[in-house]
Amino acid sequence: MGTxxxxxxxxxxxLFRRYQKPLFNFFLRLGFERQSSEDMVQSVFERVLxxxxxxxxxxxxxxxxxxxxxxxxxxxxxxxxxxxxxPLDTVRLDVLEQYSIEQQMAETETLAHLERxxxxxxxxxxxxxxxxxxxxxxxxxxxxLLGCSEGTVKVKVFRALQxxxxxxxxxxKQ
Amino acid sequence: MNTPDQTENWLMxxxxxxxxxxxxxxxxxxxxxxxxxxxxxxxLVHLTxxxxxxxxxxxxxxxxxxxxxxxxxxxxxxxxxxxxxxARVVSIFxxxxxxxxxxxxxxxxxxGVGFGWLWQHYQTQQMEMAALREEVKQTQRxxxxxxxxxxxxxxxxxxxxxxxxxxxDRRVTDALLQTLNFDEVVNVRVKAAQxxxxxxxxxxxxxxxxxxxxxAQKSPEVQIALIxxxxxxxxxxxxxxLQKMSQDKQLMKIVRQRAAVGASTLRYEL
Numbered sequence: 001m002g003t004x005x006x007x008x009x010x011x012x013x014x015l016f017r018r019y020q021k022p023l024f025n026f027f028l029r030l031g032f033e034r035q036s037s038e039d040m041v042q043s044v045f046e047r048v049l050x051x052x053x054x055x056x057x058x059x060x061x062x063x064x065x066x067x068x069x070x071x072x073x074x075x076x077x078x079x080x081x082x083x084x085x086x087p088l089d090t091v092r093l094d095v096l097e098q099y100s101i102e103q104q105m106a107e108t109e110t111l112a113h114l115e116r117x118x119x120x121x122x123x124x125x126x127x128x129x130x131x132x133x134x135x136x137x138x139x140x141x142x143x144x145l146l147g148c149s150e151g152t153v154k155v156k157v158f159r160a161l162q163x164x165x166x167x168x169x170x171x172x173k174q
Numbered sequence: 175m176n177t178p179d180q181t182e183n184w185l186m187x188x189x190x191x192x193x194x195x196x197x198x199x200x201x202x203x204x205x206x207x208x209x210x211x212x213x214x215x216x217x218l219v220h221l222t223x224x225x226x227x228x229x230x231x232x233x234x235x236x237x238x239x240x241x242x243x244x245x246x247x248x249x250x251x252x253x254x255x256x257x258x259x260x261a262r263v264v265s266i267f268x269x270x271x272x273x274x275x276x277x278x279x280x281x282x283x284x285x286g287v288g289f290g291w292l293w294q295h296y297q298t299q300q301m302e303m304a305a306l307r308e309e310v311k312q313t314q315r316x317x318x319x320x321x322x323x324x325x326x327x328x329x330x331x332x333x334x335x336x337x338x339x340x341x342x343d344r345r346v347t348d349a350l351l352q353t354l355n356f357d358e359v360v361n362v363r364v365k366a367a368q369x370x371x372x373x374x375x376x377x378x379x380x381x382x383x384x385x386x387x388x389x390a391q392k393s394p395e396v397q398i399a400l401i402x403x404x405x406x407x408x409x410x411x412x413x414x415x416l417q418k419m420s421q422d423k424q425l426m427k428i429v430r431q432r433a434a435v436g437a438s439t440l441r442y443e444l
Contacts, residue, residue, distance in 0.1 A: 010245075011306045011307065012306070013241070013242070013245065015306070016238065016241045017238070020233055020237055020238070020241075021233055024231065024233040024237070025230050025231055029228065034231075034234075038234060038237050041233065041237060042237065042241065042244070045241055045244065049248045050248075052302050052306070053295070053298045053299055053302055055302045055305055055306075061305065111224070111229070114224055114225065114228070129225065133222065133225050133226055134225070134228060155182070158182060158185070158186045158189070161189075161218060161225075162218075164221060164225070165214075168217075168221055169217055
């Protein structure tokens, strides 16, 4: 059993390498600072190790993982609410390098608009958008996570998008 | 939550790309009459595109070090918990102060109560480990398959060598056949042919692909690897191709010889 347990624990390293970056970005986009986001990724994996017995095979793994991530987020919110709008120069320049200067400026401006709009979006709407469109979780996985039907997830995502659209285009017109 | 109205349903279907052609046309007509609706859709499309391409930030390298330290602690903790349990059982059995009768009763009670709990605990852990192992297996396979596409020749060889030890799987055999036919490096193609002997034995599609590949390959090393593969898989349909190859003066002598030996081996097995 010791060998099996250790084998399983070593496997956790692969899981960490696979999900560290998506989870880090999930927390970052939820509005936490970089350092807090890194700490929260550690907390997620600490809980993965601690509560690994509670994992049930019938639940999609990512739904379980993001359930833990949501709990970590809720605990962090309870302690302290952050919204640290990252300064523009932290927008990844390597992504933009392929565009011309004018395109880059427009792209940076659009991203900045989007980030400001996201900051104004209610927390649950931002979360469901991040889970489905940014973290690319399937509707079925999010349905598991939220304990509702896939149809409900779809509608919630759409309404969150509509809300974001209103915020985004209002900001852009200002 | 309110039930979505017809417009919401249509917009959702548009964004998901799940409208039929007829529905799409009907929608286009509706939007031609309603510029506000068209604008709404255009804004949604623009927004989802921007949102889907939000840049991904890179976490610092320190995270993994922290995680590995935490993992070591967890391993130690697991080992210590098991060690403590063993030590307790041993100390109960070797206890001098207790009367043997009372000791035996206590042990029986402990076993009775403990066994149920341990069994349940063990079952849960087994399930969880199986899920983790499956996740790891899938991750490894995805990594290996992607290595076949975008890495150096030595990494591709390494990937082929690991993949051949796994279970036969359509995606793996397809990737290996792709490698066999199109990899630019001869050694990688040879390794793919060798791997297919192990993975494609029961799969007629693999045998067909090897036969076709034999006609197309120009490199003598790969030709030899394919002849060996077809002989190892006892593919009797290869006899005529091998006989032709053994007569083909344009091929290298060593290939012709191997083809002749292969043809006679397969014929003999007939």
